[in-house]
Amino acid sequence: MSTKLSNAQIAWRAAQDIEDGAYVNLGIGFPEMVAKFQPPGRQAIFHTENGVLNFGEAPPEGEEDWDLINAGKKAITLKPGAAFFHHADSFAMVRGGHLDVAILGAYEVAENGDLANWSTGPKGVPAVGGAMDLVHGAKRVAVITDHVTKDGRPKLLKACTLPLTGIGCVTRVYTSLAVIDIENARFVLREKLPGMSVDELQSVTGAELVLPDTIGDLVAPEL
Amino acid sequence: MSTKLSNAQIAWRAAQDIEDGAYVNLGIGFPEMVAKFQPPGRQAIFHTENGVLNFGEAPPEGEEDWDLINAGKKAITLKPGAAFFHHADSFAMVRGGHLDVAILGAYEVAENGDLANWSTGPKGVPAVGGAMDLVHGAKRVAVITDHVTKDGRPKLLKACTLPLTGIGCVTRVYTSLAVIDIENARFVLREKLPGMSVDELQSVTGAELVLPDTIGDLVAPEL
Amino acid sequence: MDKTVPDFATALAGIEDGMSLMVGGFGGSGAPIELIHALIDRFKATGSPKGLTLINNNAGNGRVGLAAMIDAGMVAKMICSFPRSADPRAFTEKYLAGEIGLEIVPQGTLAERIRAGGAGIPAFYTPASYGTDVAEGKPVAEFDGKHYVQERWLKADAALIKAELADRLGNLTYRKAARNFSPLMAAAAKLTIVQASRIVEPGEIDPEIVVTPGIFVTRIIEIADAKQEEALMREGVAYS
């Protein structure tokens, strides 16, 4: 097996925890991929910030209706039983605790659940979108991310160094190497790649991993 | 002519100040009567708190649809171009300053614009309804009322004695004897019954009437 | 996913003693009479639920619906804007006897507090009631030279709602002015129980005309020939 999960495999793993009938918001970009990997027999209902509930896959190229898009401005289709609503009602769903799961990307996650995913610092143009709302209100706020940055530094840290999106909001992190819960402001290791030792994993993690009695194998199909 | 206007005549006088196309809320009870007296060629659009814009007269008896009522729980009909909406949107119209006129009844009005119209004191069951919202937000908040109580005491006062509905909110009062504006926390007499002297009117008014250069005749048709 | 349920027992499961209960409707328009009467039946058979806090614009009329709940002794407190009606005996008698609590809330504030509960807004400011007895004890603040009262969100353990169409995912439409508080309450309750005049398959309600998206709905029961509270009143019906 490879030394780490691909993005598709991380998305696949996150998809396994979404229950049938769950209301789910997937952040723009990488998290959108989670929708592809719903287990057979389960159907989540996807919410997009711009006012659609129960949308489906992208239409074939050339058949896009640009009035029917998701928060990432990509063309979508509707499933039977969809609904349109305005932006205030849409964020009432988000902020009001009506979503079962929100899955976001991350630059950094701290062991206390702090998330940084909107700004890499004072340079450039800041842009926050819906992330600061999404991290509050959803019953579970999960992150999918590579375990380390492109140059190998840990993304799971004692404390975030980049501007925060929200404090104490993340409850589970799906990485390329592990599945980690955040409980009582600690990283609790739930699953790791079977070929990797706890010490190896700890060496690329910026805060101490709490080790429960049982640690599962993180195994994803080839995708 | 009679010594004072009837309720229908007070309502008629108030209706003369409602412009074509104005958005209007009429309080339950006596103020509802204003709708009957729109001048020819003018059509106001009536709002009711329970979520209807542009409703019309009561249906014939026996043809009521009890899902289609006004705030007074009376059966209504729709005019072409009506709209239904929920209660929060309905009070967004009220509180957000979108109504041109709200017309309410009154127990007491003070010269500073304070209104008391919801409670006659600590006895009995208190009930406020939409009045406390209606007195804020409408561009003009007008009152229609007999000039005095049933036992002859002034209803226009230096200060209200009953529990307030809102402070400094009333801008015009249509009574059985006069039309009075509230400006800079004073009662300014605009019109009075032609057969009545200013002294007579002042004697049944609980605060000083400011007298502008021109005072019109308050004349209403027999109704 | 299918949120429809076959009977009242399943629909009303989880409503327990001491809970807060939002009930849709403005007078008879939108009142979910069958759900209310089924809850009264349960109380008469089992003694529960009792000690309820009821949230509705009014406090019942005549001897049916909310008035019958109050008569039956199920209600400890009423949160409403206008506890008067053509025949308010049920509430008035208990209130004057000190047997039922009352929180009076201006109608627009009541609507906005429920909307805030569903939207995750814990508090907001409104001009309504500023300077009146109703605002006593509430924080006030000045914005742009005008005074406002701070109001808190209002949520409930359960809501009883009357809809027109419902699909199996819980998307709802309403009928005329029967909409009133119901879309707000559906979002503000943990458990939202809907009686719909007709249940249809997902896709049969145009996504453009859905008023309450299914995310706010827990269970749906079909009541094809729902009664109208106002009509029952006029027939002199007493539910007991």
Next chain:
Amino acid sequence: MDKTVPDFATALAGIEDGMSLMVGGFGGSGAPIELIHALIDRFKATGSPKGLTLINNNAGNGRVGLAAMIDAGMVAKMICSFPRSADPRAFTEKYLAGEIGLEIVPQGTLAERIRAGGAGIPAFYTPASYGTDVAEGKPVAEFDGKHYVQERWLKADAALIKAELADRLGNLTYRKAARNFSPLMAAAAKLTIVQASRIVEPGEIDPEIVVTPGIFVTRIIEIADAKQEEALMREGVAYS
């Protein structure tokens, strides 16, 4: 009453230098391209309006719509949640050169502030942005053990809105996800200017499916074959 107007000059009358302007749409979905371009035409012909504060979720894309307004030099400040897009050059260049102001607002807070503006709620509390740089300088408060940021209403001098159907009284429907911020903006602006794909007589829109009641609308102009910003983008159109 007839709120329809025959031409852009009448539709856009009253939009002056230094005003705040809400513009409906989320990306190209719901962007009132024809109204925006007509306002650019007026600016090019007369030098006005300039110094505008624009309120939209984004800050333009490519060389059409809001991006073309920014390019033309009409915009002093942008209030938005996400000033990025497939081609954000117009805004980015001016921003990095210090020629345009930016107020970043989380998307749900932006929606709720506009909704509050229309609903007469001067301030409210939200959990969004608590503890982040975006909340700096804003009052905070604790409710039921959780922390919240106080946010103020957002109103505008004018709003440009794209609707699907409009009747002459101003009742509106929208098309699919093009609804987004538009119903909120229509209520929050002093002057609400609508381009509708089709104007119909009062009574032709079912009162049950009206999304924006006419009370929130000032003027309507019919644009039968409205352009889609995303389509223009992909065709490489530059409006200038």
